[in-house]
Every structure is written in structure tokens, then in C-alpha cells.
Amino acid sequence: MAKKVKNRWLIAAAAVGIHISIGSVYSWSVFTNPLRDEHDWGLSEISLTFSIAILFLGLSAAFMGHFVERYGPRKSGIIASFCFGAGLLGSGFADQLGSIYLLYFFYGALGGIGLGIGYITPVSSLVKWFPDRRGLATGLAIMGFGFASLIASPVIARLITGIGISNTFYVLSAVYFTIMLLSSLYLTPPPKNWKPEGMKDETKNKDDQTKDLAQLTANEAVKTIRFWALWAMLFINVTCGIAIISVASPMAQDIANLSAASAATMVGIMGLFNGFGRIGWASISDYIGRPNVYTTFFAIQTVAFVLLPNVTNAFFFQLLVYLILTCYGGGFASIPAYIGDLFGTKQLGAIHGYILTAWAAAGLVGPLVVSWIRESTNSYSLTLYIFTGAFVLALAISLLIRINIRNIRKENNQSHVAS
Numbered sequence: 001m002a003k004k005v006k007n008r009w010l011i012a013a014a015a016v017g018i019h020i021s022i023g024s025v026y027s028w029s030v031f032t033n034p035l036r037d038e039h040d041w042g043l044s045e046i047s048l049t050f051s052i053a054i055l056f057l058g059l060s061a062a063f064m065g066h067f068v069e070r071y072g073p074r075k076s077g078i079i080a081s082f083c084f085g086a087g088l089l090g091s092g093f094a095d096q097l098g099s100i101y102l103l104y105f106f107y108g109a110l111g112g113i114g115l116g117i118g119y120i121t122p123v124s125s126l127v128k129w130f131p132d133r134r135g136l137a138t139g140l141a142i143m144g145f146g147f148a149s150l151i152a153s154p155v156i157a158r159l160i161t162g163i164g165i166s167n168t169f170y171v172l173s174a175v176y177f178t179i180m181l182l183s184s185l186y187l188t189p190p191p192k193n194w195k196p197e198g199m200k201d202e203t204k205n206k207d208d209q210t211k212d213l214a215q216l217t218a219n220e221a222v223k224t225i226r227f228w229a230l231w232a233m234l235f236i237n238v239t240c241g242i243a244i245i246s247v248a249s250p251m252a253q254d255i256a257n258l259s260a261a262s263a264a265t266m267v268g269i270m271g272l273f274n275g276f277g278r279i280g281w282a283s284i285s286d287y288i289g290r291p292n293v294y295t296t297f298f299a300i301q302t303v304a305f306v307l308l309p310n311v312t313n314a315f316f317f318q319l320l321v322y323l324i325l326t327c328y329g330g331g332f333a334s335i336p337a338y339i340g341d342l343f344g345t346k347q348l349g350a351i352h353g354y355i356l357t358a359w360a361a362a363g364l365v366g367p368l369v370v371s372w373i374r375e376s377t378n379s380y381s382l383t384l385y386i387f388t389g390a391f392v393l394a395l396a397i398s399l400l401i402r403i404n405i406r407n408i409r410k411e412n413n414q415s416h417v418a419s
Contacts, residue, residue, distance in 0.1 A: 056362020
């Protein structure tokens with residue numbers, strides 16, 4: 001009897017379950033004022049919790065990528081569930097004890113480890129389950145991460161008002177642990193050499209442009225120019241995007257004269273465009289290719305960032321910000337499929353983990369740079385022009401990587417003909 005193959009769309013739903021749970025980290029700011037009022041902690045002290053969580057996300061993704069590949073998504077997902085659930089549970093104790101350092105450990109370090117493992121856990125399997133629609137599959141899961149704050153923020157705010165901070169952490173721990181654990185138990189890689197019905201016939205007549213460029217291990221991948229090109233492109237995209245997110249409200253009030261209420265509304269809508277950008281751009285990449293999508297990202301943002309300091313019209317200003325946020329989200333969602341195209345699926349989870357160190361670095365650099373320059377110059381203009389220059393560099397990298405890809409395809413074709 002042939003073993004029954006799981007429904008790949010349910011695998012995708014399980015991936016969304018994990019990402020929509022860990023994506024609640026983007027709702028951290030909802031805790032800021034209640035924690036400050038209750039414990040008299042400083043704003044920078046409380047914000048550091050989020051920075052630590054993002055740092056540990058990137059580090060754990062890098063170090064645990066090999067574990068995900070070796071032991072599979074189910075075991076790594078279970079570990080992520082326990083780490084993230086325990087991190088939230090411990091955060092409740094930290095609040096009760098009034099210890100910011102315990103909060104750093106539980107929410108920042110332990111929760112951050114759960115974030116990193118949970119983030120990369122489903123991606124490698126999804127790429128293998130959807131060889132025909134890589135961008136759509138990874139976009140669906142990572143869209144869950146982007147949209148999570150839209151769901152979590154109002155719920156957390158209501159819980160804090162109703163049952164207090166500690167109990168809110170306890171409730172979130174129980175709910176997210178359950179969702180993540182059940183989702184992880186369904187995750188599994190497809191059978192070896194599995195392909196969806198119809199794909200075999202479709203690919204017979206396609207040329208070599210549809211094939212993965214190579215099948216490399218993570219340690220082999222990091223020795224290539226292509227890996228560092230992807231790392232640099234993600235770093236620039238995230239640094240500039242997360243910097244905009246961190247100062248969106250005050251910047252909109254300074255440059256476009258939005259009221260505080262209008263700026264707050266804009267910040268909420270930014271989450272929508274961040275989420276839609278993930279599924280939208282990732283799906284488009286299945287049709288026009290990942291290299292074209294990344295070149296488009298950087299061309300759009302080069303223009304957007306150079307215009308942003310000079311736009312005083314509130315509607316046009318917000319339009320540019322929303323456009324930037326779609327590219328920010330799309331960069332996250334398209335990178336796993338791009339990794340699969342360039343390095344194959346042999347150790348995609350491990351390579352993705354290494355690439356995500358760019359996120360950890362950008363999470364520290366972006367907000368610090370924009371805040372420091374704003375305080376030094378009393379203006380956002382210089383920061384935005386510096387970011388424009390960074391996107392010109394990213395655009396150049398996105399064009400240069402095409403030459404590298406073309407040369408390797410040529411070598412592969414010549415080797416195939418010779419053999």
C-alpha cells in the first residue's frame with residue numbers, strides 16, 4: 001500500500017498557523033505604555049526587549065537551520081512552540097516580579113529563539129511541497145507573520161485592560177503554544193522526488209531556465225558570490241524598511257504635516273500593505289522570476305526615498321510609504337524561493353537561516369541610524385537620501401547577480417552538452 005500523501009494546502013495552512021503566532025512580536029509596542037506605567041521603566045529599556053527578540057531571531061535562525069534540515073519541520077516546530085510559549089509564560093512572571101532583566105531573558109532571548117526556529121521551520125518544506133509555485137507558498141506563510149500584528153494588537157490591548165499584563169502574557173502563551181504545536185505536528189516534508197500532479201508533463205517542454213541553478217549545502221552556499229549578494233540585498237531592504245517603520249508616525253507629522261491621529265491611522269494601514277506585499281510580490285515572482293522582482297523592488301524604492309523628503313502632500317506621502325512597505329514585506333517573502341532557485345532545496349532551511357542574519361543586523365542598524373541622524377540634524381531628509389544611495393547600491397547588486405547566474409547557467413549547459 002502506498003503511503004497517503006498529505007494535502008499540501010493544509011501544510012501551507014499549518015505554516016501560516018506558526019507564522020501568525022510568532023508574528024505577534026510586531027505587537028510589542030502595545031505593551032510599552034502599560035509596562036512603563038506599572039513599573040516606571042524607561043521607554044528605551046522597554047524597547048530593548050523587542051530589539052533583543054529580533055537579534056535572537058536572526059541568530060537562532062542561523063544556528064538552527066542545520067537542525068531543521070536534519071530532524072525535519074515537525075521536531076523543530078515543536079521546539080519553537082516550547083521556546084515561544086515558555087518565553088511568553090516567563091514574561092508574565094517577569095512582570096509580576098517587576099524584573100526588566102527577566103523580561104529580556106524570557107521575551108527577548110528565549111522567545112526570540114522560538115521566533116527564529118519557528119520562522120524557518122516551515123519554509124524549507126513549503127518550497128519542496130510547491131516546486132511549481134514557490135513564491136506563492138512561502139508568501140502565504142510569511143504573509144501570516146506580516147499580518148499577525150493586525151489581529152494581535154487589538155486583542156492584546158483589550159486583554160491588558162481587562163485582565164492585566166501578567167495574565168495577558170499567560171493567555172497568549174497558552175493560545176500560541178497550542179496553535180504552534182498543532183501546526184507543527186502536521187508539518188512534514190514531501191516524499192522523495194515528489195511533484196504535484198501535472199507538473200511532470202508541464203516541465204518536459206521547458207528549458208533550463210526553470211531548473212535550480214545548483215544543489216548546494218549551506219557551507220558551500222556561503223562561499224559563493226550569490227549568497228552574499230542575497231544577504232546584502234536583504235540587509236539594505238530591511239534596514240531602510242524597518243527604519244521607516246520605527247519613525248513612521250513622527251516623520252509623517254514632520255514632513256507631510258499629518259495630525260497625530262492621522263499618522264497613527266497610517267501606521268495601522270502600513271501593516272496591511274506589509275502583509276499584502278508579502279503574498280503579492282512573492283506570487284508575482286513565480287511569473288516574472290525572482291531576479292526581476294528584486295530589481296523592481298530597488299528601482300521603486302530608489303525613486304520613493306528620493307521623493308519622500310520633498311513631499312508635503314499628505315495623500316502622496318502616504319502612498320509612497322505604503323509602496324515602500326509592500327517592497328519591505330515582499331523582500332522577506334521572496335527570499336526563500338530565490339534561495340531555492342540559486343542553491344536548490346538540499347539545505348534550504350540552513351541557508352535561509354544564514355541569510356536571516358541580515359535581518360538581525362538590520363533590526364539593530366536601521367532604527368539606530370535614523371534616530372541618531374534625526375537627533376543630529378533635526379531632520380529626516382539626510383537619512384532618506386542616505387537610504388536612497390543604499391538602494392542604488394542594492395539595484396546595482398541585483399543587476400550584477402544576473403550576470404553571475406547567466407554565466408553559471410552557460411557553464412551548466414556546456415557541461416550537459418559535453419556529457
